[in-house]
Amino acid sequence: MPTVSRERLAEVFVEVADTLVADFDLIEFLGTVTARAAELVDVAAVGLLLADSNGQLQFMAASDERTRLLELFQLQHREGPCLDSFTSGIPVVNADLRRAAGRWPVFAPHATGLGFRSVHAIPLRLRDRVIGALNLFGTDTGNLGPDDVRVVQALADVATIGLLQEQTIHRAEILTEQLQGALNSRVVIEQAKGALARTHDVDVDQAFELLRRYARNHNRKLVDLAHTVLVDPTSVPDLTQRLGA
Amino acid sequence: MSGSEPRLAKVRALVAAEPAPDDVGALGTVGLLEQLCRAAVRALPADGAGISVMTANGVRGVAAASDPACVALEEVQFTLGEGPSVDAFAWRRPVLAPDLGAASSSRWPAYRTAAQQAGYCAAFAFPLQVGAARLGVLSIQRRSAGELSSEAVVQALTFAQVTVETLLDGQERTLPVTALTAFAPTPDPARDPTLDPTLDRALGSQFTVYQAQGMAMVDLGVSLADAMARLQAHAYASNRTLHEIARDIVAGRLRLEPDTP
Numbered sequence: 237m238p239t240v241s242r243e244r245l246a247e248v249f250v251e252v253a254d255t256l257v258a259d260f261d262l263i264e265f266l267g268t269v270t271a272r273a274a275e276l277v278d279v280a281a282v283g284l285l286l287a288d289s290n291g292q293l294q295f296m297a298a299s300d301e302r303t304r305l306l307e308l309f310q311l312q313h314r315e316g317p318c319l320d321s322f323t324s325g326i327p328v329v330n331a332d333l334r335r336a337a338g339r340w341p342v343f344a345p346h347a348t349g350l351g352f353r354s355v356h357a358i359p360l361r362l363r364d365r366v367i368g369a370l371n372l373f374g375t376d377t378g379n380l381g382p383d384d385v386r387v388v389q390a391l392a393d394v395a396t397i398g399l400l401q402e403q404t405i406h407r408a409e410i411l412t413e414q415l416q417g418a419l420n421s422r423v424v425i426e427q428a429k430g431a432l433a434r435t436h437d438v439d440v441d442q443a444f445e446l447l448r449r450y451a452r453n454h455n456r457k458l459v460d461l462a463h464t465v466l467v468d469p470t471s472v473p474d475l476t477q478r479l480g481a
Numbered sequence: 482m483s484g485s486e487p488r489l490a491k492v493r494a495l496v497a498a499e500p501a502p503d504d505v506g507a508l509g510t511v512g513l514l515e516q517l518c519r520a521a522v523r524a525l526p527a528d529g530a531g532i533s534v535m536t537a538n539g540v541r542g543v544a545a546a547s548d549p550a551c552v553a554l555e556e557v558q559f560t561l562g563e564g565p566s567v568d569a570f571a572w573r574r575p576v577l578a579p580d581l582g583a584a585s586s587s588r589w590p591a592y593r594t595a596a597q598q599a600g601y602c603a604a605f606a607f608p609l610q611v612g613a614a615r616l617g618v619l620s621i622q623r624r625s626a627g628e629l630s631s632e633a634v635v636q637a638l639t640f641a642q643v644t645v646e647t648l649l650d651g652q653e654r655t656l657p658v659t660a661l662t663a664f665a666p667t668p669d670p671a672r673d674p675t676l677d678p679t680l681d682r683a684l685g686s687q688f689t690v691y692q693a694q695g696m697a698m699v700d701l702g703v704s705l706a707d708a709m710a711r712l713q714a715h716a717y718a719s720n721r722t723l724h725e726i727a728r729d730i731v732a733g734r735l736r737l738e739p740d741t742p
Contacts, residue, residue, distance in 0.1 A: 405612060411649040412614035416536045418652075418676040419684075423540050426688045427705060430695025430731070440692050440731060466695070466705060 255398035266297035428462035510651030514545035542687035569606035693727035
């Protein structure tokens with residue numbers, strides 16, 4: 237059974253669900269998830285891994301920062317319970333490390349060398365999407381009961397939903413910024429084309445050619461040069477002063 | 482968030498059910514936005530819909546609309562600098578004008594006249610926003626006066642949400658965001674964000690306005706902001722749209738003089 241009170245359990249879930257805050261910090265949040273998992277069930281250490289854009293598991297946070305332990309998390313991008321759980325979407329529970337050398341030839345001896353006897357991996361999953369795994373280590377075998385597994389899985393589920401929501405918002409904000417940036421750049425270039433067209437008494441296509449050639453010859457970004465033409469034309473006199481003037 | 486998912490799915494299905502535009506050049510993001518405008522007209526009690534893209538520093542352009550009259554009605558707001566879309570963007574909330582003849586709509590005297598002349602009696606504008614960031618406005622017009630039911634308002638907001646999705650998906654195709662870059666974006670100077678090509682084309686006529694603005698800046702020897710104000714004043718005084726004035730200036734048919742008030 238989970239060792240904490242119902243009240244504490246509720247508090248922990250509220251805390252882990254609270255990702256939609258203005259100053260959200262990913263690493264801090266993942267650190268909290270591992271610390272709370274270690275608090276809720278009787279395990280010695282908890283770590284969390286997330287998949288990067290190539291689908292490779294990367295170690296993100298741990299309840300305990302011992303270097304040898306961190307190595308144990310890091311080597312799981314190649315083998316180990318986290319990789320298995322991430323790939324299958326199914327938890328690995330109460331795996332006996334002393335009997336796991338065949339399954340995980342590098343991971344299992346490393347883990348027993350640190351004094352661990354059992355390992356568990358809970359997928360961070362929402363429907364068919366797995367984004368990483370939570371990794372728990374015990375110093376004796378068979379230490380997680382069905383209730384413990386349910387609590388940790390619930391914690392992982394809440395954290396996953398929070399992470400995905402946060403990621404959706406970040407993606408939207410980044411893309412919105414890019415769209416606005418692209419629109420603004422486009423407009424600045426059009427304005428500069430208009431200004432140069434009048435200065436040199438040419439049409440806008442010829443003005444664009446002047447702008448582009450100058451940018452290329454002086455190794456400048458088109459949009460930055462366009463901005464300079466508009467706000468500080470005297471700093472680019474050979475572009476903004478009329479020939480023979 | 483999951484509570485709105487069935488509504489979003491329904492609106493996405495309505496948009497997908499609309500036939501794609503005949504014009505092959507308008508496929509892609511803008512084609513989807515046109516389908517969305519037509520789906521909104523069909524699903525809501527509405528006679529017209531338009532999507533304007535805007536930025537905080539004054540960039541404005543019509544990305545798509547259900548018909549040319551709605552394009553004109555969005556553009557006239559840019560000429561006049563007033564109207565429900567302008568307010569919805571500035572105030573970051575829906576602007577509901579169920580009766581353009583009513584006193585409550587008198588804050589847009591010129592827009593109201595233009596809309597009524599075009600045969601519209603009600604206008605509703607919904608901001609396109611993501612958190613604190615804004616992309617533009619979805620506007621809905623009606624030929625008869627009357628409030629939108631609360632159900633219709635919710636559906637219009639859902640159309641606005643799908644509009645945002647569509648615009649952002651289009652943007653992502655020009656520069657993808659990956660799972661971890663969503664949390665730690667590293668600005669890559671070699672990869673400037675570019676505009677979705679269909680959006681770029683759709684906003685083409687709007688870009689003429691900015692060329693004309695640059696020209697007026699040089700002709701009049703004033704700032705960019707003052708140049709735009711002079712273009713707007715000239716359009717208003719000559720009872721023409723900003724776009725018509727801009728086209729004349731860029732084509733060399735019109736030149737604003739420094740001493741013209």
